[in-house]
Amino acid sequence: MFTSKDGLCGIGELAEGAGVTVKTVRFYSDRGLLPEASRSTGGHRRYGPEALDRLRLIRSLRALGLGVPEVRRILDERHADGTPGAGSGAGGALEAAVAGRLREVGSELKALRWREAALRLVQESPPGEQADRLRLIGTVSVPPSTAPLVRFWRGWLPARMPAGAARAFLDAAVPQPPADPAPAQVLAFARLNALALGPCPGTGRPQPEAHRTAGAKGAAVLYTGLAEAYELAGAHLRRGRAPHAGEALDGFVAAYTSAYGVRDTPGFRRRLAGQLAADPRLDRYWELVAEVHTAPGGRPEPTPGVAHDWLLAALAAQTGAAPDQGTSPRQSKRRASPGLGV
Incomplete structure (x- = not known):
């Protein structure tokens, strides 16, 4: 040349x-x-x-x-x-x-997969639901961000809670958007995003009794113990076992006794069952989390909320407390209950 x-x-x-x-x-x-x-x-x-x-x-x-x-x-x-x-x-x-x-391409692919699933969602929606679903989809960034969910929970956690405990809580409470979602998962995440961004009823966000009793440091101990108890309860849930006394329930109660600095007695268990039943709840949040995690035809994984309900039912059965004394889910969609099991 x-x-x-x-x-x-x-x-x-x-x-x-x-x-x-x-x-x-x-x-x-x-x-x-x-x-x-x-x-x-x-x-x-x-x-x-x-x-x-x-x-x-x-x-x-x-x-x-x-x-x-x-x-x-x-x-x-x-x-x-x-x-x-x-x-x-x-x-x-x-x-x-x-x-x-490679990181950029991964993000681009995730955005494209999310957009494809969102388009299919609109395409498959009944005419009467298209406008509402378009509005929901429009509130979610592409690729989707969990920032609104993180902000929601950070506003609910006890002030000055240790950073490590707060991160562990957020890891369990905030679902990551699927990399290759189905239309139903896009809809569930969009609804979850809307729930986190929506206004809180009443004045201020209700705090569970555990936050007031344990304080910031005690809450860190509480959430660590609850995470272990929820994992044990999840194993029973995967096997379809009914709520019952055992290691998972004992760990659940121990999380509260350690945080409160008290002994585990039958009287404490009765009081705890009543307290947890009366605390505000966020059932709809965990229903949507389960939908985000579950691909079509897949088996739902137990969420912390489902595990909490299982353990509360086991505690109620053991102590003879009524399991449904608290606020109804329909009245408390934006409220939170103690620990990870909101």
């Missing part, structure tokens, strides 16, 4: 050798990605033999969707080290750029 006496070639020859347009070569040259070796007496660009390999590398990197700044860093590193990413290990410019682009 480089047939001239000076061993250089013009912009047209370089473009032809790399299979790109002259405009493309000029674009990369103007941005400093493809340095010129010299200019002819007529002011035309001249390129050295190394320009062809450099241009081909630029074209390959751009084909991967890498931006000009990333390409420049890779070329600079190549010039310094002799290869596209050598000398810097896993932290090299090429590796970092590829990893970043």
